[in-house]
Structures are given as structure tokens and as C-alpha cells.
Amino acid sequence: MGTPLTPDSRVTPVGIDFGGSGIKCAAVDLASGEPGERARVETPKPSTPEAVAATVVALLARFPEATGRVGVTVPGVVRHGVVHSAANIDRAWLGTDADALFSEATGRQVHVVNDADAAGLAEVEYGAARGRRGLVIVTTLGTGIGSALVHDGVLVPNSELGHLEIDGHDAESRAANSARKAEDLSMKAWAHRLQRYYSTLEMLFSPDLFVVGGGISKRADEFLPLLKLDTEIVPATLRNEAGIVGAALLADRS
Structure with missing residues (x-):
């Protein structure tokens, strides 16, 4: 508070x-x-x-x-x-x-x-992506996957990247935190799905930074190090x- x-x-x-x-x-x-x-x-x-x-x-x-x-x-x-x-x-x-x-x-x-x-722009202005230029993709892993694209501080609205079709599935149906909990996945098993998701975003957008939010970001040290990406990926800091x-x-x- x-x-x-x-x-x-x-x-x-x-x-x-x-x-x-x-x-x-x-x-x-x-x-x-x-x-x-x-x-x-x-x-x-x-x-x-x-x-x-x-x-x-x-x-x-x-x-x-x-x-x-x-x-x-x-x-x-x-x-x-x-x-x-x-x-x-x-x-x-x-x-x-x-x-x-x-x-x-x-x-x-x-x-x-x-x-x-809103959450994505806040992370760029005040949080994990503050001072970073280029394309920042902020994702929130929760019930679904929310996303925000911000380029040099300018928001590109309504990206809805949680609904990309990957391997025949709506991405968030397999990679959201709700899927991890519903299927009782280990962090390693979930990270395998996240790898596929973030690799796809990386291929499509070539971002300069990924920021990962949602309540599960408090446990980022348990899954982010398991991802192998060319793009830097960090946990969000502003959270709720x-x-x-x-x-x-x-x-x-x-």
C-alpha cells in the first residue's frame, strides 16, 4: 500500500x-x-x-x-x-x-x-522494462495469457498474443498458469510448453525483451532459467x- x-x-x-x-x-x-x-x-x-x-x-x-x-x-x-x-x-x-x-x-x-x-505499459514506464528501448513484449501468465507490445515507449494495443494458434491449440490453453495447475504439471514440464510459446513469439516479432507477469512471476526463478531463448526474459516487478x-x-x- x-x-x-x-x-x-x-x-x-x-x-x-x-x-x-x-x-x-x-x-x-x-x-x-x-x-x-x-x-x-x-x-x-x-x-x-x-x-x-x-x-x-x-x-x-x-x-x-x-x-x-x-x-x-x-x-x-x-x-x-x-x-x-x-x-x-x-x-x-x-x-x-x-x-x-x-x-x-x-x-x-x-x-x-x-x-x-495497461499492465504492460506500466512495466515499461516504471517496472522491469524501464529505460529499455526497442520492442518489449509483456506477457501475463494467469487464467489466460495477456500480452502487451510496446515499441520505444509506444503501446500497440490489443495484441491478444495468448490466442495465437500454436501446434493446433490456442496458446493459452496449454501455456497459461491455469493449464499448469489444472494438469498438475511440474515446472519443468510447464517450461517445455512455455519454451514453445516464447520461441514462437521470438520468431514472429524479434523482440528486444520479454517481461513475464502474473502471480506466478513470484516464482520466476523456478521456470525462467529453464527457457532457452535469444531474447532476454525477466519477471515483472509491479505485479498487482x-x-x-x-x-x-x-x-x-x-
Whole structure:
């Protein structure tokens, strides 16, 4: 948990990370990338656009000092503020202009972004890829595989590299952390699948750096050394705060 807001942070942007199980919110100091005190609530069931918008309004009320722009992550493809996929949230989100929905509900300027894109940009600006130029690919290994492509600090949105078809399978169905747990794979066996996945990304994109996030990144020393790649691969450092930080950063830039 970060430092509470000071009186000088009146225009501090707010990041809100909307996930399938919880919604997290904090004001973010963009000079340091540090979020302030964080609030978290359970994602409403069902997670309809209207229900989530009401939750966002309630969360923002907890941070009256932060009057800057608001960024909200969504676990789906987002193009120009409109949600185009909804794998882990209510299907009512499909086709929803989330920028307009949240902006109208809150009375503030709100910018909505894909959750993996937000986390990836945060890692480039403040985390494991800070100061690195060229193409950085940030992947999150969790229930699925999220991805973000950032070239010289510029985000290429909605890459969805977890859905590449590799050996006839949707990549995340075999290489996500959920697959490791469901099949009770050893780290060595899982690393064999990760090797195939990251080798494919390496062949397609020739990146300068891979960053690996998700909760399993805390155990990166158990599987990353097993991978043999030409590209440097490192664990993410911002972890659970990356979505909040990235959302606030992208909102400030919008």
C-alpha cells in the first residue's frame, strides 16, 4: 500500500483495475509510478456495465482529493473506448462504449483500456522494462495469457498474443498458469510448453525483451532459467499494481 495523497496531489489521476473477481482503485503519482492508498471491492454479480459503473462511482467517492483523469482497465479488447470481447465478464459488455458509460456515470473524463495493455505499459514506464528501448513484449501468465507490445515507449494495443494458434491449440490453453495447475504439471514440464510459446513469439516479432507477469512471476526463478531463448526474459516487478498504474498513465495521456 502506498503513501496517502497530499494536498498537492489534487489533479492526481486515478487508476481502476476491473477484473473478473475484484475491482481495485488508487490514485497514482505519475512522477514515481507509485499508487496511493488502494481500495478493493468484489466485482458485482452479474458484472453488467451498469453494475460496474455504479461500483466505479462508489470507489471514486473514496478519493475526493484526486480530481485528475480516470483510467479503467477492462479484461477484453477495447478499441476507441468500445469493448469488443468479454471472456471473463458479462457478455452485455460486448459493443458497449465504456468510455461514454463511465464518463457519464462519474461526471469525469474516463479512458478505458485493455487490462494487459495497461499492465504492460506500466512495466515499461516504471517496472522491469524501464529505460529499455526497442520492442518489449509483456506477457501475463494467469487464467489466460495477456500480452502487451510496446515499441520505444509506444503501446500497440490489443495484441491478444495468448490466442495465437500454436501446434493446433490456442496458446493459452496449454501455456497459461491455469493449464499448469489444472494438469498438475511440474515446472519443468510447464517450461517445455512455455519454451514453445516464447520461441514462437521470438520468431514472429524479434523482440528486444520479454517481461513475464502474473502471480506466478513470484516464482520466476523456478521456470525462467529453464527457457532457452535469444531474447532476454525477466519477471515483472509491479505485479498487482501494474493495472492500476497503467490505467492512470494512459488516462493522463489521453
